[in-house]
Amino acid sequence: MVSGLEVSDAVVRYGSVTAVDGVTLAVPPGRVVALLGPSGSGKSTLLRAVAGLEPLASGSIRWDGEDLADVKVHRRNFGLVFQDAQLFPTMTVGRNIAYGLSRWDRAAQRTRVAEMLELVGLPGFEDRRVTELSGGQAQRIALARSLAPSPRALLLDEPLSALDTGLRRRLAEDLARILRETHTTAIHVTHDHQEAFTVADTVAVLQEGRLLQIDDPDALRRTPSSKDVAAFLGFRAFVTHQQAHELGWSGTLPVGAVLGIGPSSLVLDDTGVEVPVVDQGYTVEDVEIGVRLPDGQRAVVSAPERVEGPTVRVRLIGGAVTPA
Ligand SMILES: Nc1ncnc2c1ncn2[C@@H]1O[C@H](COP(=O)(O)OP(=O)(O)OP(=O)(O)O)[C@@H](O)[C@H]1O
Incomplete structure (x- = not known):
């Protein structure tokens, strides 16, 4: 049995548009893979298919060898982080982070929330209102909320792209550290190669729905598989x-x-x-x-x-x- 996430020959179509065209890739446990490509290359669609938000036209997505085709979104146990933090505006930061912990007792929730806030560099933010957070803080809280229930993998869809350049670079470094410290298995979608190289162990380059190359950042930089990837x-x-x-x-x-x-x-x-x-x-x-x-x-x-x-x-x- 292969462990971790395995995408095999995945195809996703929207009507006559083939958004993902026969992609095969693996994300071993504890590894971070970036999906990198220009706008419209199918990155988000592939991520959404892994999350269970889009059906596959053909191919398969497996976790630890189990086909996820019939496993509903919330049963896949994947955490999701999007471009806009999508926090619940009427809840405090603490309640947002505890959202996925409803089965935990109060004391355990409090400890976990404090631990997550420490991890994302915002200790003591429990009682803040989410409407008073900066964009960068909101993304940190979204990350904390997704990581709190210890999902088996984290799916990040352009989580930093709404932030300004300087902040994006800093947060990319923090994100890389957090994913490694927590041994999180993750897929990170981005169109920014510098961000992909900072966050991921392995980078998959997509163009028009196809996987052009999957490699570690150094190999990609030194020996891109085609002029398209190099460009x-x-x-x-x-x-x-x-x-x-x-x-x-x-x-x-x-x-x-x-x-x-x-x-x-x-x-x-x-x-x-x-x-x-x-x-x-x-x-x-x-x-x-x-x-x-x-x-x-x-x-x-x-x-x-x-x-x-x-x-x-x-x-x-x-x-x-x-x-x-
Ligand atoms: N809901 C949809 N209905 C129809 N076509 C769609 C839909 N979502 C995406 N597409 C098309 O599928 C292709 C891949 O889109 P996708 O959003 O996955 O690309 P992307 O690489 O994530 O781009 P971006 O960086 O702009 O988000 C594009 O041609 C897009 O127009």
Whole structure:
């Protein structure tokens, strides 16, 4: 018997739209898998199918070998967290967290609520009104509420995407810690690859309902299985072995592979190749300088500040190896 969650050749259709198209993946106990993909790639639909909110047209979803097709949503014992916290507005924070603990006695509920608040970094929040919470606090409480009854798995559907960037990064790190500390088996849906890499052990990349690649973050970053996956991860220009070496790269590319150039693949270097600057834009941390490579492709190099002048000198120091 295989333990944990197993999705086999799952297909979900909405009328003539095939939203999930033959996806197979496993989530072993205590592991966190991210479903990553652009809007409309079928991430939420797959998560909803695992939760029991959408029926499969074919394929199966199993837990510890048991087919869940006839197991109703609330009997699956999966915790759900959505983009908007969906807390009960008339209840206190404490009552929200205790919601799934109705079979526990009062004292045990109180202890569990306090434990969960400690876990999500909001100790002492029991008597707060949920209408007075910030967006980030509300998501922490939603997480505490889902984890309180110790579900056998947690299903998170873009839980951080309504938050601003800085907060999202911090909460992603907290979420990763919380899931690991509690050995929670989880699926985390996101369209943000940085968030997927922070939260998950394994990342499944979806496009148009199909699973393109499932791997750990390092393997995904270094060896994306196709140019589509590479492009989605931010590798937007692709060069041959010869071109890479002309840009100063010293690595070796296998036959039939190209090197994807992402935001950290090029550096400014006075001894490097001179290329025209085509645009410059600020990010939170630095400036992204758009440059035109010798073959006309646009690539990006990060710099601490805007550059003056029409050209910069760059050197290629890394990239993603992917089939041509
Ligand atoms: N209730 C529905 N009825 C009909 N089509 C739907 C429904 N929900 C989703 N779809 C379609 O199924 C496909 C997958 O949608 P889904 O919401 O699963 O994608 P997603 O990757 O989660 O996207 P997003 O990041 O925008 O939420 C899309 O083509 C979408 O238009």
